[in-house]
Amino acid sequence: MTGRFASIASRMDGLYEFDREPVAPGKLQSGGKFAGLFAGEHVAATEFVIGAFFVLHGVTARDLFSGLLLGNLLAVLSWTFICAPIAVRTRLTLYWYLRKIAGPGLTIVYNLANAVLYCILAGAMIAVSATAVGLAFGIKTPALGAVLPSSLSWVLLTIVIGALFTALAILGFERLSRFAEVCSPWIFIVFVAGGLAVLPRLGVRPGFGNFWEIATTKIWNGLPVSGQDKFGLWHVVFFAWFCNLAMHVGLSDMAVLRYARKWTYGLYSAFGMYPGHMLAWICSGIMVAGVGREMNPGLMAYEALGLAGVAGLLLAGWTTANPTLYRAGLALQTITPGWPRWKVTLAAGAITSVLSCFPVFFVKLLDYVAIYGLVLMPIGAVVFAEHWLFPRLGIEQYSAEKRNWAFNRAALGVWAGTLTACFLMPIHLYFRWLPGYLLALVSYVILSLGRKN
Amino acid sequence: MRKKILAVLSLACLAGCLAAPVLHFLGKLSLEGNKRLFLAASVGWFVLAPLWARRR
Numbered sequence: 001m002t003g004r005f006a007s008i009a010s011r012m013d014g015l016y017e018f019d020r021e022p023v024a025p026g027k028l029q030s031g032g033k034f035a036g037l038f039a040g041e042h043v044a045a046t047e048f049v050i051g052a053f054f055v056l057h058g059v060t061a062r063d064l065f066s067g068l069l070l071g072n073l074l075a076v077l078s079w080t081f082i083c084a085p086i087a088v089r090t091r092l093t094l095y096w097y098l099r100k101i102a103g104p105g106l107t108i109v110y111n112l113a114n115a116v117l118y119c120i121l122a123g124a125m126i127a128v129s130a131t132a133v134g135l136a137f138g139i140k141t142p143a144l145g146a147v148l149p150s151s152l153s154w155v156l157l158t159i160v161i162g163a164l165f166t167a168l169a170i171l172g173f174e175r176l177s178r179f180a181e182v183c184s185p186w187i188f189i190v191f192v193a194g195g196l197a198v199l200p201r202l203g204v205r206p207g208f209g210n211f212w213e214i215a216t217t218k219i220w221n222g223l224p225v226s227g228q229d230k231f232g233l234w235h236v237v238f239f240a241w242f243c244n245l246a247m248h249v250g251l252s253d254m255a256v257l258r259y260a261r262k263w264t265y266g267l268y269s270a271f272g273m274y275p276g277h278m279l280a281w282i283c284s285g286i287m288v289a290g291v292g293r294e295m296n297p298g299l300m301a302y303e304a305l306g307l308a309g310v311a312g313l314l315l316a317g318w319t320t321a322n323p324t325l326y327r328a329g330l331a332l333q334t335i336t337p338g339w340p341r342w343k344v345t346l347a348a349g350a351i352t353s354v355l356s357c358f359p360v361f362f363v364k365l366l367d368y369v370a371i372y373g374l375v376l377m378p379i380g381a382v383v384f385a386e387h388w389l390f391p392r393l394g395i396e397q398y399s400a401e402k403r404n405w406a407f408n409r410a411a412l413g414v415w416a417g418t419l420t421a422c423f424l425m426p427i428h429l430y431f432r433w434l435p436g437y438l439l440a441l442v443s444y445v446i447l448s449l450g451r452k453n
Numbered sequence: 454m455r456k457k458i459l460a461v462l463s464l465a466c467l468a469g470c471l472a473a474p475v476l477h478f479l480g481k482l483s484l485e486g487n488k489r490l491f492l493a494a495s496v497g498w499f500v501l502a503p504l505w506a507r508r509r
Contacts, residue, residue: 182502186495189470196474197487206479305474306488308495 022091022258029259034268037256040184042244042276045128045317046121047191048297049365050243051284056144056293057231058224061215067233068281071240072273078241078248079257080266082380086387087257088265094254098379100398101386105406106415110379115331117246117372119348122324123355126165127362129317130158131298132310141296142359145227149357158356165318166349169325170342180319187319188275190312194304195283198290219289238430239366240277245373245433250380295363325349370429377433378418381440382411389445396451410447414440456505463501469494 054064090097099107131141134157142150149155168176204214224230247253248269257266287300301309328348329341336344355361361368390397400408422436470491477487 178506179503182499182506185467186470186498189467193471193474193491196478197484199478200480201484204478305491306485308488308492311495 027259028261030261031265031268034256034260034265035271038269038272039188039275040181040272042272043184043188043191043280043316044276044320045125045297045313046320046365046369047276047280048284048287048300048313048316049124049128049295049362050239050369051281052288052295052297052300053228053366054231054236054281055220055285055288056225056295057228057235058222059220059231059236060222061212061220063231063233063236064220064282064285067236068240068278071237072270072277074237074241075244075248075273075277076267076270079253079269080264082384083248083251083253084257084260084263084266086251086383087254088260088263089387090254091258092254093258094251094383097254098383100401101383102379102408102411103400103405106400106408106412109412110376111331113375114252115328115348117375118324118328118331119352120355120361120368121372122165122321122328122348122352123162123358124361124365124368125317125321125324126158126162126352126356127359128297129314129321130154130161130356131296132301132313132317133157133161133298135296135298135302135310141298142363144225144295144363146359146363149359154359155357159353162349162353162356165321166325166346166353168318169322169329169349170345176319176322180322183315183319187312187316188280190301190305190309190316191280191283194301194309194312195286197304198286201290202286219286225293235428235430238434239370240273242373242430242433243277243369246376246380249433249437250373250376251383252376321352325352328352367429370433374422374429374433374436375419377437378415378440379411381418381437382414382444385441385444385448389441390448393445393449394453395445395448396453399448399451410444413447414444417443459501459505463498463505466494466497466501470498 059067086097095107095111098110102110130139133139134141134154137153137157139153139157140150142154149158199211199214202214202218204211222230242249244253257263260266284297284300287304288295291299291303297313298310301313303309305312325345325348328351329345332348333339333341333344336347339347386397389395396402399405400411418436418440421439422432425432425435473482473487473490473494476482476490477484482490
């Protein structure tokens with residue numbers, strides 16, 4: 001390992017030192033904690049946009065309901081059968097397990113990729129929150145096809161909100177996290193209440209007698225708005241499945257599930273998926289139909305619930321951007337030797353605020369979520385192969401650790417090769433990760449056959 | 454005991470947040486009334502919930 005890499009790797013190890021050891025049996029958590037954790041984590045500001053986009057993409061009501069049922073089930077099963085068993089057997093975070101498998105050099109690259117992706121995600125949350133504040137100042141929400149900032153006022157607004165979120169993250173991440181716990185059930189109520197409040201405007205009568213008729217004609221009527229692709233059942237199924245791809249198939253939720261008593265605790269992810277990624281998406285779809293299919297989360301929240309709705313959108317953006325900024329800062333700290341925590345958070349916040357000015361990350365959020373999962377997915381395949389397939393095939397495990405490699409070249413090759421193959425696949429972006437995952441699994445095994453015992 | 458009272462009151466506020474749109478949906482409250490009731494119940498939740506959540 002070269003001196004520079006060794007130094008970066010050692011600094012990075014120091015940052016993650018607190019979770020270096022496998023979780024002790026006395027620190028395992030109950031199922032209820034996991035239910036609460038998943039439920040709180042999957043109701044974010046971005047749900048306002050995702051559910052609304054399904055309406056704009058012309059999804060029919062039948063496709064939406066059946067697609068969300070099936071897609072979220074597949075996501076829950078991915079947590080349960082892919083992520084949780086490895087987390088429970090190793091009791092390690094992905095960081096430390098990947099270090100054994102891929103070497104510290106590749107772990108640094110993975111961390112930096114994660115930091116950039118986190119910054120973009122937090123930027124999208126800031127942009128969503130900006131639509132709420134912009135409403136009060138008459139600042140127009142960017143058009144659906146917008147890539148660059150549409151006006152100086154939009155730039156100023158996102159920068160100010162980004163600076164505010166960053167300042168709050170610097171002032172006290174721990175205290176804000178506790179406040180976020182109080183916000184979490186209320187934000188979920190904002191979605192449900194918003195959807196309910198808009199139903200009479202759309203013509204739904206008390207008792208829900210004509211709900212399906214209104215749903216199929218006025219909300220999810222199968223007609224995409226101008227400039228948006230038409231989505232069908234499988235787009236919805238795959239989106240719901242890969243929405244948290246980096247967490248389940250990509251294995252980053254090993255950090256959480258290593259505290260589970262049993263691998264079946266992965267099933268508790270259903271407490272996040274069905275209220276957050278089904279009910280909240282349905283409600284935001286109803287809300288966008290209530291404002292004439294205009295993609296303006298601020299307006300959607302205000303029309304349904306007034307000032308409290310706007311506050312809900314702002315808080316949803318802030319409470320999810322806050323931990324995202326923290327994680328981005330933690331990942332960035334590897335390349336900023338000796339920087340204190342506040343300085344790194346400031347740097348992550350500055351990058352995020354600049355990114356939030358560009359509406360492309362907000363108006364193309366669905367595509368970004370797909371790319372986010374796709375970029376990190378091959379690493380999940382590498383770890384899965386090494387953990388489950390290598391012992392069965394008689395291939396040596398953890399060679400990077402045993403032979404002191406900075407980079408596991410096979411893992412690096414599989415990561416780069418899979419992403420290239422996914423980029424070239426002549427199918428819709430949403431469907432590329434699954435063949436990509438299988439390709440990564442098979443190619444990593446083939447490239448590692450030389451290490452057969 | 455005080456913690457329990459605070460918890461019950463804050464949960465009642467959360468229920469109030471949900472009651473506002475339900476009443477509007479049932480035609481018993483105007484849209485403006487729904488917005489006002491939701492705001493009031495939300496303020497109640499944010500005032501009361503941290504008091505008992507912090508004591509947990």
